[in-house]
Amino acid sequence: MAAVAVLLATYLLGSVFVGKAAVEYVPWYALLSLARVAGVYLVALAVGLGFGILAATSRDAERVLVPLFDIGQSVPILGYFPIVLTFLILLFPHGVGNEIGADFLLFTAMEWDIFFAVVGAVKAIPSSVEEAARGYGFGGTNHLRYVVIPAVLPALLSGSVLAWNDGWTFDVASEFVQFANSAGTLTTYSVTGLGSYIQLATQQGHVLVSWFGVLVMGEIIFVTNQLVWHRLQDRAATRKPLLASLTRPDLQSPLRLRRRMRRIFGLRMRQVVQSVRVREQIGTRVLAAVFVAGILAVAGLVYLRVPLGAFQGFADALTRPGGQLGNIPLYSLFTLGRLFAAYVTCVFISLVCAILAVTNKSFYRYFYPVYDLGRSVPYLAVFLPLFVTLSGSMPVGAAQEVSGFILLFLAMIWYLLFNVVTAARALPTELTEVSALFGVKGWKRLTDIILPAVLPAFITGSLLAWGGGWNVVIYSEYVQLAGQGSPHVLPGLGYLLDNAAYVLGDIPLVVFFLFIISGIVILLERLVWRRLLRRVERFGVEFN
């Protein structure tokens, strides 16, 4: 209820500031976005806790909820956002639809982290504790209050940190959508907040001002992490009263920073590893078959010119001269290529850091603060100002490609870097001693000790990085600036999707592209990453 009230207030206040992109309002915009992200977080928390505990305690609920959330987290949220937004705006006029749409996007950005953290933590309650609780006659509320909630708390906090950061990352995408239809008429869906302010300032040519907005957003993320989440985590870990942490400042030691980070990412690692251990409810073969059959069926229907009635527009859009069906394979490759280029760069940097981490003891003193700061960069918000700034000094297409690359890089690097470096750090002392004892060094140490030790973490990081990458690659392929008739586009699946949604307004076409994107994402994850992880999982180094 509180969350709904916060969101309602956000909407009402926001409507006061509509269209006023001025620097003096920045504190207000920041406050509005903060309220929006916080409100949605509370909703996500309630839903995640409720469904998470349900899924972890009831087999029937698990059978339904876990695959649902698993598929849900694989589908890029920016992929289905256009459909949801269009639908909501039709349903709720006067900007209410925009606000609900923004809230919905933020919700999907946050929900999965919380849900899976709760499920994992409830399932990890030792059976001896459960048995003791049952033995002493704890039931219902008491069980929840004295066993489940305390057990879930640390993981819930780690999940919340991730959710909070993801929420802020998508804030800019949720608050501002702009496109021009085929006639060149500009449409803007926006709700007031820091994210839309950053975009609006760029649109109006005040790039410096929008960089300022990005800075403010990064600041908010960093400060809320330090002041709220990290302290709560420390308290939860040491079992000290939670509220005391908010009022009593304490010194941040690098050691504690590292432990916190490890808890957060340990959680992610465990989630991924657990998800691999559980037999997938819907087989990969079934999914692959559905994917291929779906594409073939659509292609068949369209090419054989089967009369489609209401869906005729959809078929025409695909087959008209210069239409898009033939482009799909090539455009898929372009998008994959972008992801791959960023991924390879991230891999290279992470491996160098892993080696440094093992060979150089003082590496961590610099790594964790840099990581903490780097994670606070709201990369989606960086994209537009970066694009406009770069297009001043290079061809527009190149500027879009480069800023897209940087966006992808920022979205992917932290997963890999953190997982790999932490795994290198977590190398058991005994194995370090074994290599020292038998004189394993140089290249041999790299190939026989370091690389195999970080491999499971590396694959987990890759899985997460690709998941994060898909979300933002869509964002970078389509940019509509005010005062320009046609959008700046990069050939790719993201462009096809956004074009279908905003320019053509063809919902079946959007669904078709979303189907293709989700299919690629899910199959890549299952056929490459999960399969690899299953193979090396037993060689893993434990995080804790």
Place this chain on the structure above:
Amino acid sequence: MEEAPEAGRAVRGRVQLTAILSVRNVVKTFKNGSTVRAIDDVSFEVNYDEFVCIIGPSGCGKSTLLRIMAGLETADSGQVLFRGEPITKPTPKVTMVFQTFGLLPWKTAMENVELPMEVAGMPRAEAEGRADRYLRMVGLGTFLGAYPHDLSGGMRQRVGVARALAIGPEVLLLDEPFSALDELTARALRVLLLKIWSDSSLPTNNFVMVTHNVEEAVMMADRIIVMSPHPGRVVGELKVELPRPRFEHLRDALFFDTVDKLMGMLSSNAEEQM
């Protein structure tokens, strides 16, 4: 009693008076926020063909001491001499068996045993031959290609022992090698280790084992060094006069007497600490 000859030793007949390993006035301090003196002026010798146990409660620095003897840690002052030469870094002549085995999870039993020999520059065929031979010796002839993940704890420690022995060290250091195993498995491995120690056809005849298990120390050692914690010091030494092979004498009154004596040495010190 004190003069009773050691059956096993007489058969071996290679008793020499000089020490193969001598620990001289070793001091080690750790700085972890506050300064902790882990080892305070420890000295003792390990004679040729001797099985020495170091026993003491946790925090007495016995594992750190073993690591200094292996060249894995350096002493702040004092030194460890191997055949009169100071040990400053790990050498194939002194190897170690680890408490939780220290096997590389991504390598098979064979590959784990081969690794040290490979690193030492031994030709591949020879390394393979030796790895095969030593794995068979510890009873793992049918598990050469198994990964540690697929082996039981006892089998993993057998791989650990084979790995340490295969490069032909003269001194074997054992860091609580059985404390991660259940009692039955540990018992079988103790017998195996004693057999290896007394087998004079193998080059490895000097064992130094760290333990906190009193019966285990009495069952295995010629001599027991007793340490106390905070800071780690040698507080006593006990010669075990029980005849070998020891597992035939575990019901002797002498065994229980020795256990009691050692217990007494350990607990009198524990009380002092309180």
